[in-house]
Amino acid sequence: MKFKAWLKTILFYEILIGMKATLMHLVHYKPITLQYPHEKRTLPDSYRGMLSLLRYDDGTEKCVGCDLCEAACPSRVIKVVSAEVPGEPTKRYAKEYYMDMTRCLFCGLCVDACPVDALGMTREYEWAVYDKRLLQLNKQQLLAIGDRSFPVREKRLELQHPNVAFFNVAFKHLPPKHT
Amino acid sequence: MAEVGLKLAFSVAQIAVVMGIVLLTVMFLTLAERKVLGWMQDRMGPMEVGPYGVLQPIADGLKLFFKEDIVPAGANKFLFTLAPILALVPALIGFAVVPFGPNRTVELFGYQFQPFVISDINIGILYILAFTSIGAYGIILGGWASNSKYSLLGGLRSAAQVISYELNVGLAIVGVLLLAGSLSLVKITEAQAGGFWHWYIFAFPFPQVFAFVVYVISAVAETNRVPFDLPEAESELVAGFFTEYSGMRFAFFFLAEYANMILVSCIAAALFLGGWNAPYPGTLLPENLAWVEGVVWFAVKVYFFLFLFFWLRATLPRLRYDQLMRFGWKVMLPIALGNILVTAIAAYFFPKG
Numbered sequence: 001m002k003f004k005a006w007l008k009t010i011l012f013y014e015i016l017i018g019m020k021a022t023l024m025h026l027v028h029y030k031p032i033t034l035q036y037p038h039e040k041r042t043l044p045d046s047y048r049g050m051l052s053l054l055r056y057d058d059g060t061e062k063c064v065g066c067d068l069c070e071a072a073c074p075s076r077v078i079k080v081v082s083a084e085v086p087g088e089p090t091k092r093y094a095k096e097y098y099m100d101m102t103r104c105l106f107c108g109l110c111v112d113a114c115p116v117d118a119l120g121m122t123r124e125y126e127w128a129v130y131d132k133r134l135l136q137l138n139k140q141q142l143l144a145i146g147d148r149s150f151p152v153r154e155k156r157l158e159l160q161h162p163n164v165a166f167f168n169v170a171f172k173h174l175p176p177k178h179t
Numbered sequence: 180m181a182e183v184g185l186k187l188a189f190s191v192a193q194i195a196v197v198m199g200i201v202l203l204t205v206m207f208l209t210l211a212e213r214k215v216l217g218w219m220q221d222r223m224g225p226m227e228v229g230p231y232g233v234l235q236p237i238a239d240g241l242k243l244f245f246k247e248d249i250v251p252a253g254a255n256k257f258l259f260t261l262a263p264i265l266a267l268v269p270a271l272i273g274f275a276v277v278p279f280g281p282n283r284t285v286e287l288f289g290y291q292f293q294p295f296v297i298s299d300i301n302i303g304i305l306y307i308l309a310f311t312s313i314g315a316y317g318i319i320l321g322g323w324a325s326n327s328k329y330s331l332l333g334g335l336r337s338a339a340q341v342i343s344y345e346l347n348v349g350l351a352i353v354g355v356l357l358l359a360g361s362l363s364l365v366k367i368t369e370a371q372a373g374g375f376w377h378w379y380i381f382a383f384p385f386p387q388v389f390a391f392v393v394y395v396i397s398a399v400a401e402t403n404r405v406p407f408d409l410p411e412a413e414s415e416l417v418a419g420f421f422t423e424y425s426g427m428r429f430a431f432f433f434l435a436e437y438a439n440m441i442l443v444s445c446i447a448a449a450l451f452l453g454g455w456n457a458p459y460p461g462t463l464l465p466e467n468l469a470w471v472e473g474v475v476w477f478a479v480k481v482y483f484f485l486f487l488f489f490w491l492r493a494t495l496p497r498l499r500y501d502q503l504m505r506f507g508w509k510v511m512l513p514i515a516l517g518n519i520l521v522t523a524i525a526a527y528f529f530p531k532g
Contacts, residue, residue, distance in 0.1 A: 030221065033222055
């Protein structure tokens with residue numbers, strides 16, 4: 001037994017095993033590299049990327065200005081300025097909507113908190129900029145991101161808050177209001 | 180006068196060709212090392228510049244050439260400038276005695292020339308050992324003149340390491356010299372002609388296998404390569420002795436390291452693996468094209484050693500400092516000395532010819 005161990009030492013047995021391992025990797029060359037700017041990974045549907053504001057399929061904004069996203073946000077990314085819809089005292093909307101994406105950690109709590117499914121997480125992740133101020137987005141920019149990421153606007157009523165009566169959602173199956 | 184001028188012109192042309200080939204090989208090696216290392220680690224290596232990254236060495240060279248040349252405050256300017264030159268010149272100058280192909284003479288305008296060796300001096304191997312020792316000065320002086328603790332530590336380590344392992348290189352070679360009875364690399368290689376069983380690693384009176392293993396390990400240590408890269412240990416000393424170097428001065432150290440790799444590979448091929456001799460007796464190609472076969476066999480052997488360098492780098496972790504010293508003095512040195520003793524006895528009982 002001792003002789004065997006001695007023989008292994010002088011023949012560099014362990015080193016030869018290691019060198020065989022590296023050589024096998026060279027022979028069976030299967031790189032796991034993804035050449036990033038040229039090749040991109042297909043992302044899962046539930047990918048939590050850039051945030052966006054969504055619209056109904058008739059083009060009206062979903063957001064009702066309830067401030068729940070602002071309350072849910074752990075890093076104070078969102079700032080909502082809520083206002084009445086002019087001429088409709090029962091309806092509210094977000095007059096201004098700001099997101100400071102420098103602080104966002106993409107937890108998705110705002111999307112979960114939204115009762116009308118007005119916030120969506122897109123699959124965009126290439127948002128590196130040279131100027132930090134470019135990451136402070138306003139409502140128009142967020143709506144534009146939503147428009148290009150969700151060209152087909154579905155109602156997705158199953159995602160909406162069960163107590164929709166509180167929120168003035170534009171239901172198509174209801175007769176339009178006469179104002 | 181005409182003879183001197185002709186000889187000079189031929190020598191200059193020969194030197195230019197050899198330097199060109201060596202520097203081209205260095206360029207190729209920087210790419211090959213990164214590629215081979217990448218493939219062994221399931222990566223791709225450089226892929227951006229040119230198809231499959233083949234133009235990467237040119238991009239690297241351009242980058243190094245245009246980088247700012249910084250001399251740190253408090254550095255000894257003269258030695259700081261001298262050190263990279265002192266590292267590079269001995270590495271390149273050693274190629275003067277390496278035979279790249281069969282020993283034959285060409286008659287040109289009525290004079291005799293040897294096309295495949297720049298100068299066949301009778302102390303060839305001693306000359307190479309002497310000049311590679313001077314290369315250590317470049318590293319030590321570069322480490323000291325940088326006025327940086329990392330550089331100094333790298334230089335100190337390099338001093339101790341190169342001195343310990345050069346001893347082993349010298350002693351490992353002695354066995355071959357005893358068998359060959361000459362210090363000229365051309366004569367040593369010629370003595371190994373006629374099949375691989377005549378190569379000194381397998382030669383009859385006493386095979387130099389132990390000397391070969393000692394030589395290869397010591398050569399890796401002498402060129403400061405993984406697993407003996409303590410002078411430039413990235414994880415401990417930033418970059419070791421060339422921490423403060425930038426631009427072309429850094430490129431000189433870089434070139435010196437790779438030129439040294441090629442040089443020790445050439446010596447290993449010439450001394451132990453029969454240099455330009457094919458592993459079968461004679462040559463396959465006709466007489467006037469036999470030199471092509473010789474040069475190709477020499478290149479194959481050299482590139483095998485260079486691949487071994489990459490392979491070791493991909494496999495082995497760095498040694499600890501005390502392990503390095505213990506291995507050099509307590510393991511390698513006794514093996515080399517024992518090899519000399521046994522080879523001397525064998526050479527006495529089975530004299531040549």
